[in-house]
Amino acid sequence: MSHVYILTLSCPDRIGLVHAVSGFLAERGGNIEEAAQFNDCAEDLFFMRVRFSCDTCEMEDLQAQFASFNEPFKMDWALHRADVRVRTAIMVSKEGHCLNDLLFRAKTGLLAIDVCAIISNHRDFYQLAASYDIPFHHIPVTAQTKAHAEARQWEIVESERAELVVLARYMQVLSDEMCRKLSGRAINIHHSFLPSFKGARPYRQAHERGVKLIGATAHYVTADLDEGPIIEQDVARVDHSKTVGDLTAIGRDTESRVLARAVKFHSERRVLLDRNKTIVFG
Missing domain, CATH: 3.40.50.170 (Formyl transferase, N-terminal domain)
Structure with a gap:
């Protein structure tokens, strides 16, 4: 069964962040349904929100794997189920x-x-x-x-x-x-x-x-x-x-x-x- 998730993150800006995040999701069978990002040039910060579906990983697995992936980027991030009120x-x-x-x-x-x-x-x-x-x-x-x-x-x-x-x-x-x-x-x-x-x-x-x-x-x-x-x-x-x-x-x-x-x-x-x-x- 495919679940839909929402990933939000912010971190110091650097080249390749969108590629890195989308690559992480693609490697785990994540299908991006909606994505938006913003670069705060004055503060050199990057912000992103991604809504994606995935039928290969459960919530806990995605969280654990993203925590490891995140280490070099120092992101402030959160992952939520889109269907949870x-x-x-x-x-x-x-x-x-x-x-x-x-x-x-x-x-x-x-x-x-x-x-x-x-x-x-x-x-x-x-x-x-x-x-x-x-x-x-x-x-x-x-x-x-x-x-x-x-x-x-x-x-x-x-x-x-x-x-x-x-x-x-x-x-x-x-x-x-x-x-x-x-x-x-x-x-x-x-x-x-x-x-x-x-x-x-x-x-x-x-x-x-x-x-x-x-x-x-x-x-x-x-x-x-x-x-x-x-x-x-x-x-x-x-x-x-x-x-x-x-x-x-x-x-x-x-x-x-x-x-x-x-x-x-x-x-x-x-x-x-x-x-x-x-x-x-x-």
């Missing part, structure tokens, strides 16, 4: 448009994720979670209970074996420790076209500045608020007649689309980190 925990507060959109897309197969937990500091969406038969965890957060709350959140992420955590309008700032634990595996949606209008109430900030474009940004979570590597962005055109409420309503649709695309890119292993930015093989 990414176990995902979603965190949300009181606005559920992004949560609802993600759940529908996951249920209908539009996203390759398996939502294993919904975590919220409010009770608003427990019925929505129940309608999808997903465990709902209500964990209130105050300044006094923040450390305990995050310990419980992390316990759920670990026990559910969640590979990805999505902050779908979760309106609490994560501690530096939590950000470090979730490094490279937590996506946040910010209701603004970063780097403009960081922090709270960006639509009011945008309205006060009379902007003609509002947007949304999906990025990886870091300890620096709203400054993590950006995965996806989009905008919507507005004019002077729009109220703060109008901007908020228009922005919600943009937020949902942007977050869904970011989760899709991540779950399909299309995002590679390049220091404080991302390489996205669309």
Whole structure:
């Protein structure tokens, strides 16, 4: 039986990397179905994503053989089964448009994720979670209970074996420790076209500045608020007649689309980190 895999890698750039990787796969009966690469000339780095099928080697054999092959190249690499859905925990507060959109897309197969937990500091969406038969965890957060709350959140992420955590309008700032634990595996949606209008109430900030474009940004979570590597962005055109409420309503649709695309890119292993930015093989 042929299995389909996704190989991602980054390493110092050098001549012959594409040839070496494709040769490794060909020698093991791998048939390349999709391939993309990028050379960051400024940093002298090479990035590559390859989707391939193979019916001669099992996952463990390929990993062991590639680890040996990789030694002279010093690659940061990962190999995944393409048919395995990414176990995902979603965190949300009181606005559920992004949560609802993600759940529908996951249920209908539009996203390759398996939502294993919904975590919220409010009770608003427990019925929505129940309608999808997903465990709902209500964990209130105050300044006094923040450390305990995050310990419980992390316990759920670990026990559910969640590979990805999505902050779908979760309106609490994560501690530096939590950000470090979730490094490279937590996506946040910010209701603004970063780097403009960081922090709270960006639509009011945008309205006060009379902007003609509002947007949304999906990025990886870091300890620096709203400054993590950006995965996806989009905008919507507005004019002077729009109220703060109008901007908020228009922005919600943009937020949902942007977050869904970011989760899709991540779950399909299309995002590679390049220091404080991302390489996205669309």
